[in-house]
Amino acid sequence: MQAEIITIGDEILIGQIVDTNSAFIARSLNAIGIGVYQITSIQDEKDQLLKTFEEAEGRADVIIITGGLGPTKDDITKKTLCEYFDDDLIRDPDVLKNIELLFKKYIETPISDLNRDQALVPSKAQVLMNRFGTAPGMWLEKNGKVFISLPGVPYEMKALIDHKVIPLLKEKFHKSHIVHRTLLTYGLGESALAERIEAWEDTLPAGIKLAYLPNLGKVRLRLTGKGDDKEAIENEINRRFEMLHPLIGEYIVGFEDEGELEEIIGDLLLKAGMTIATAESCTGGKLAGLITSVPGASSWFKGSVVSYATEVKENVLGIPHEMIEEHSVVSAAVAEAMAVNVRKLMNTDFALSTTGNAGPSKGESDEDVGTVFIALATKGEVIVEKFNFGNHRSKVVNRAIHKALEMLKKEILKK
Numbered sequence: 335m336q337a338e339i340i341t342i343g344d345e346i347l348i349g350q351i352v353d354t355n356s357a358f359i360a361r362s363l364n365a366i367g368i369g370v371y372q373i374t375s376i377q378d379e380k381d382q383l384l385k386t387f388e389e390a391e392g393r394a395d396v397i398i399i400t401g402g403l404g405p406t407k408d409d410i411t412k413k414t415l416c417e418y419f420d421d422d423l424i425r426d427p428d429v430l431k432n433i434e435l436l437f438k439k440y441i442e443t444p445i446s447d448l449n450r451d452q453a454l455v456p457s458k459a460q461v462l463m464n465r466f467g468t469a470p471g472m473w474l475e476k477n478g479k480v481f482i483s484l485p486g487v488p489y490e491m492k493a494l495i496d497h498k499v500i501p502l503l504k505e506k507f508h509k510s511h512i513v514h515r516t517l518l519t520y521g522l523g524e525s526a527l528a529e530r531i532e533a534w535e536d537t538l539p540a541g542i543k544l545a546y547l548p549n550l551g552k553v554r555l556r557l558t559g560k561g562d563d564k565e566a567i568e569n570e571i572n573r574r575f576e577m578l579h580p581l582i583g584e585y586i587v588g589f590e591d592e593g594e595l596e597e598i599i600g601d602l603l604l605k606a607g608m609t610i611a612t613a614e615s616c617t618g619g620k621l622a623g624l625i626t627s628v629p630g631a632s633s634w635f636k637g638s639v640v641s642y643a644t645e646v647k648e649n650v651l652g653i654p655h656e657m658i659e660e661h662s663v664v665s666a667a668v669a670e671a672m673a674v675n676v677r678k679l680m681n682t683d684f685a686l687s688t689t690g691n692a693g694p695s696k697g698e699s700d701e702d703v704g705t706v707f708i709a710l711a712t713k714g715e716v717i718v719e720k721f722n723f724g725n726h727r728s729k730v731v732n733r734a735i736h737k738a739l740e741m742l743k744k745e746i747l748k749k
Contacts, residue, residue, distance in 0.1 A: 335507060336371040337363050338394035340386055342401035342411060343486060346375045355400045355491055362495050366503060367510045367560070368396060378402045383414040391479050396503065401486030403469035405448040411483060412454065412472075419474055419481075421456040426470070429453040429461060433468045459483075462498040466490045471498060480506070511564040515571050516547070516556040516590035519582060520740040524548040527555075530581055534574075542571060550729065551736045554590065587743065595739050596624050602746045603634035610742065611680035612638040613651055613672040615663065616690040616706060621735045636680040641672065651675045664690050664699035666718045669707035673718075677711045684745065685711040686738045690721075692730040706734045710741050717741065 339356045346353050353375060360370045371394050376382050378401070390397045402411030416423055430453035437445040452468045455461055462471030462484075469485040471494045482499055484491045519527060524546050528535075535544055541561055547554035557574060559567035579586065588598050603610060612622045622638035625631055639650055644663055647653040653671045661667040669689050677685030690706030691699055699705075703725050709718045719741065723733040 335368050335396070336394045337368050337396040337398060338371055338390040339373045340390060340397065340399045341373070341375045341486070342378050342383070342399065343375075344377055346401075347377065355486065355488055358488070358492055359398055359400070359495060362500055363396075363398075363503075364512050364514065366500060367512050368503065368507075369512060378410060380410055380414050380417075383411065384418055387414075387418050387481070391477065391481075394479070395507075396480045396482070398499070399481065399483045400491055403452075403483065403485045405446075405452055405468070412456065415459075415472070415474065415481070415483060416456050419456060419458055419476060421458045423454040424457045425453050426455050426461055427453075428463065429455065429470045432463060432465070432470075436468060462494055464490055464494060466493055473499075473502065510560055510562050511567060513559045513564060513567045513571060514556060515568075515575070516554050517575055517578070518552060518554055518587040518590055518595065519585045520552045520587050520595060520736060520743075522553065522582065522585045524553050527553050527582065527585070531555075531578060534577055534581060538574065539570070541567075542574065551733045551740070552587075552595070584744070587740075595736065595743065597628050599739060599743050599746065600625070600628045600631060600634055602743070604630070606746065606749060608683040608746070608749070609634050609636050609680075610684045610686065611636045611676050611682040613676035613685065613687040614638060614640050615642055615647070615672070615688060616692045617688045617731050617734055617738075618642060620731060621686065621688060621738055624735055624739070636682050639676055639679070647672065651679070662699040662701070664701045664705060664707065666707050666709075666720060669709035670711075670716050670718050673709035673711035674716060677713075683713065684742060686742060687711075688734050688738060690730070690734065692734075693725055693727045704730050706730065706737075708734065708738045708741060710738075710745055712745065717745070 339359050341353050341356055345351045356373045363370055374386060376386050402409045433449060433453055449468060455472055459472040459474050462473060464470050467485055467487055467490040472483040474481045484494050538544060542557055542559045545556040547556060557571045559571050561567050587595050614621055619640040625635050641647040641651055648655055651672055652675050653668060657667055669687050672687035673685045687709045691701050691703050693703040704722045706721050706723055709716055721737060723730040
């Protein structure tokens, strides 16, 4: 069974707002075994709406429409649905009562005829009462296809999806289950990863599909299975993932539903009773920011020195001026000293440091733009690695952050 999502409104097409509704709807449909064939964003214009409705009917079994249900003249979805379904608008007394109640309880301005007109719905529609707003949802059927029109306000749409749409779809259709599970990997690019697991991928059964989802030094591997027995699909997907450990075990972080890398690291540190501090230059405090984005990070994170300027490296972290003169601020020697000194300063088990040229210019070093040194200090040793993350500033910073966390995770697991 296939669904299509249609979002209506110029505000999406001109980039004024981001379409988060489609992502939520797609996840909700997938959870009950309905795949999304296509997502379309269009103007609130009658001919375009009619054309899109007709095309969607030819492709999908369920068409979910969001937006275009407001009280103003530019919201024409209901009238266009009437034309498409050869129908007329009627005033629904229950919807009108809901609108009047909302105004009485929550809205200070007087109710207007425009507000009352939101109780007009196609006569053939099953009304989906919107307890959080004045625009109701509507369920219409044509040629065995289901059209569902929902308000575009996200919290109103989500409530209708959860409490009205999904229960009705489950009741109407017998659906197979769709199961997704995603494995997180760090430290190996998409092509190199694909080469390592090619034989494994070739043995996947017909009912299980693999997708590669790369992003800034990490690659997500998503397996999707579909069938009538949900438990059997889940077991087979888990079994297939277990087969990956001998192939890429050192690059596996965990499953997406277990949390991001910073969350997994926090959990490892907490269980081990260990702590971490950071000394940052080119990453400008973003490494510490990512670590502290995890609730409870105060249990394992002591603090950070953002030594963006050379004098801070010298005066706060105690890096000798002669070392910087000899090696420059972007060097293995300075990265090592930053990590060692901040670990002592904060009295932690681990310390990470970053120093590099994020660009666009070289700054105080002759190293190429994109060069980053990352050091990891423990009570017994210091590991320093040199990387080149390209010439895009934000990409360099983000890749450095994730590489530093990857180095930390590997070291924690050795303890």
